[in-house]
Amino acid sequence: MSDAVTPATASSAASAVAAQAPVIELRDVCKDYGNTRVLYDVNLSIMPGEVVGLVGDNGAGKSTLLKIITGYHLPSAGAVYLAGRPVRFSSPAEARAVGIETVYQDLAIINELSLWRNFFMGKELRRNLGPLRMLDIPRMRQICNEELSKLGLTRFRSPDEPAASLSGGERQSVAITRAMYFGARLLLLDEPTAALSVRETRNVLASIDTARGQGLGIVYIDHNMAHVHPVADRVVLIEHGRVAATLKRGDVSVAELSDLVARTHPGQVQ
Amino acid sequence: MWTSITMRGRAAIAGVIVATLLASTIGVEKQTAHASAPTIYVIGYETQNPFWQAEKRGAEQAGKDFGVNVIYQAPAVASTAGMEQLARAAIAAKPQGLAIDYTDRGMEKVTLDALQAGISVVLYNNNRFENTGAPGSATTNPLITGLAYSGQNEHNSGAVLARAFLTYLKAGAKVLIMNPFPQAFVLTLRYQGLQRVLAPAGIKTTLIPGGADEGNNMSLIGAYLQAHPDTAGVIGLGDPAANPAATYIMRHHLKVPVAAFDVDSEALHLIQAGALTVALNQQPWLQSYHAVQNLAFKIKYGLTPVNVDTGTLIVDKSNVGNLVNVIQSGRG
Amino acid sequence: MDTLRLLGRKIVRARELGPLVGLVVMLSIFQAINPLFFTPNEMTGLTTIAASVGIVGVGVTFLMIAGEFDLSVGAMYALTPIVMGKLLTTFGWNEWLSFAAAMLLAVAIGFLNGLVTLRLGIPSFITTLGTLFIVNGMNLLLTSGQQVEYYGTSTLFPILGGQLGSSPFYAALIWMVVITAVFWFVLERTRYGNWTFAAGGRGGIARAVGVPVTRVKNINFCITAALAGFAGCTEFGYLGSVSSGQGTQMELYAIVVAVVGGTSLFGITGTIIGTFIGALLLGTLETGLVLIGAPGSLYTSLIGLILIIAVIINVRLDRLYTLRMRRAPK
DSSP states (O other): OOSSOOHHHHHHHHHHHHHSOOSEEEEEEEEEETTEEEEEEEEEEEOTTOEEEEEOOTTSSHHHHHHHHTTSSOOSEEEEEETTEEEOOSSHHHHHHTTEEEEESSSSOOTTSBHHHHHTTTSOOEEEETTEEEEOHHHHHHHHHHHHHHHTOSSOOOTTSBGGGSOHHHHHHHHHHHHHHTTOSEEEEESTTTTOOHHHHHHHHHHHHHHHHTTOEEEEEOSOHHHHHHHOSEEEEEETTEEEEEEEGGGOOHHHHHHHHHTSOOOOOO | OGGGSOHHHHHHHHHHHHHHHHHHHHHOOOTTTTSSSOEEEEEOSOSSSHHHHHHHHHHHHHHHHHTOEEEEEOOSSOOHHHHHHHHHHHHHTOOSEEEEOOOSGGGHHHHHHHHHTTOEEEEESOOTTTTBTBTTOSOOOHHHHTSOEEEOOHHHHHHHHHHHHHTTOOTTOEEEEEESOTTOHHHHHHHHHHHHHHTTTTOEEEEEEOOSOHHHHHHHHHHHHHHOTTEEEEEESSHHHHHHHHHHHHHTTOOOOEEESOOOHHHHHHHHTTSSOEEEEOOHHHHHHHHHHHHHHHHHHOOOOOOEEOOOEEEOTTTHHHHHHHIIIIIO | OHHHHHHHHHHHHOTTHHHHHHHHHHHHHHHHHOTTTTSHHHHHHHHHHHHHHHHHHHHHHHHHHTTOOOTTHHHHHHHHHHHHHHHHHTSOOOHHHHHHHHHHHHHHHHHHHHHHHHHHOOOHHHHHHHHHHHHHHHHHHHHTTSOEEOOSOOSHHHHHHOBOTTSSOBHHHHHHHHHHHHHHHHHHHSHHHHHHHHHTSSTTHHHHTTOOHHHHHHHHHHHHHHHHHHHHHHHHHHHSEEOTTTTTTHHHHHHHHHHHHTOOTTSSOOOHHHHHHHHHHHHHHHHHHHHTTOOTHHHHHHHHHHHHHHHHHHHHHHHHHHHHHHHOOO
């Protein structure tokens, strides 16, 4: 696992990105709750290998937008496209089935259970024992071992250990790795580094980079600009149900970004 | 704690424990202290009730009087299953004698097993063999029906109490009967005994269930009496029902006679106060006392145990004085 | 040699080791005081008690792991054999049909427990407390205070609770072993077991990865009620009678054996084997105390003491283990 993409792969990745369809695209999406409109003409697209930061104060419509992406709600107007094809998710399960995974800050891993159980939760591998179908534990342990070893976790000894034996950041990485292993195409990370130390954060960012390198699209949701800014290629600001601004990382500093959200200093708006 | 001990340490501890187990099976005898005095287990119905506490005291006093080691065991929650388990464990202790409260056929196997193990067995408190030939007889095994019994005849006691109570009732009167232990078959037998006399005399009865808690029962009885002010009498099938009935009636200055099946110290006061009109005393202390005496005499002197009817004595205000001392000294 | 060491490590780390050691120590103590411990009658008493509370305990454990409680198991323990007995004696049904109908009723009540808890969002503690009272009332109503007895010829009763040849052991013990084995397998070696573990987690983690948590909990409610009813039927088969007071406080004893065995009250962590050991511990304690002639009231007090000690040990072990893991990067 490397923490930097080499120039050669970077340029080929870039051209590959240019040629590909966005992982997900929202076109003119609106959402009404009863008579109240909460989202207005949202246009958002996320390319493979791109990290898009999603920021905005509470009540701005961020969570509604996320719920539409993850299949909890259907848009009242507009459409959602997955890899160029229109989709209508009738349930979160459907969204998950096509590779849209959310990794919550504190809801990703069950600490008391072993790592392999966590890794394969909901997607357990099974084998036949006569008429019974039982868990294929040796294979799950092996795969879990392999995947987690790639992460280079210092505290990881065996897949049988409870997840609690890992640090917070490592658990986050495990959750991200799990999503990648099971073919996620779009990862939504909800405040992944909020409670973590600097060193722990680096673990998580490394996983995010790996995901990015594998062509996943990533949405990074956070209140803290200092977290979002260094990671995201683009930052999308949602305000009063609209996309208020879309900024490239290079165009704005952390401070300017924070100000923008706090609306004390308008700055450059697209 | 555990994980802070090294692997070897843990193995050592496990080894010590296994060694202890082995050593003890090879025959480290500790149970020689009472080898001289015979041991008798008395299995009771429950532990909370004052009635059963009297049974416990009677058994233990008999142990002292006759020089035998008495161990009284009863389940925390009254049940045949509970008694059966304790009786079985008692058999394993290989006592010389076992006194069993034979409530129903659930006790049959364990009683037979005790006899088979060479333990002397007597029955007490529960006479399940009255009306042999009646449906649902608790056993037809002569090994059990032939065992000595010390206690009261339930069905008969119901009839006796009912006859005494009738003198306080007019024809066509309505009487409330409360059963504090609906699952206890003997109370149902008492009820049937009552009916045997009350029904032909034209008394109308209503049966309501209660519980072990006197406070609760008082509320239930109070509610009933308020709803049915024409109630002419109350009978409690056991202490926890009769005592609160009498207390309630006394407090509300009602003129309703109350009958009870057992007399404890609380009932005593109520009789003296005139609130409890008439009661039957089956002398629980004496039942277990005689059970132990039976066993002690058999074990020590080879005498055959005898049946003891501990009483269908009617107690009312006129003769309660005699009873006061007895009960207050814990021999009720 | 390496696999042996790994196995050894696994055993020592297992939650079940604590209660197992406790059981061995208790057995040793009783045997040392009174060498009559390993006698047939004692074994009968021990295993009968252990089987009743053990079968109920396995159901309760399985549900606790999924994060829910069932306080109505004591009432179900009585209701199922009562219904079976009534159908058999009063209505003259075939005994197998009576048994099936009674068990179906148990499953239905378990299902209702689940429905009210999960659909209406009432804590299972409260729901099943209500069920406990309702079913207790039903028991009193159905029996009118009398015992339900059946001593006629039967092929089912020996299967439920009959003696195994001339050994001191009864069928209930076999049932307990079988049920323990089955549910150990389901919990530890099947996908459904993994889901059961996950269902005990808070906040919908399991749901987020696609585990059908509601369905799992519903099924587990049914299982718990069914096992409690079945345990009651084995006692019915053993004694030939059942009263409405049977199984009183069984819900508490079941929780005790589960917790002493190493299952957590907070869900997720749990062990079926531990419950098995806990049940044996309870049976040993009760019969052992009688054997050594200790006062009867000591039993209840000791249970409470053992429960508290077991929980303290388990909690400390968990904390120490996690701390130790955290503190030591490779």
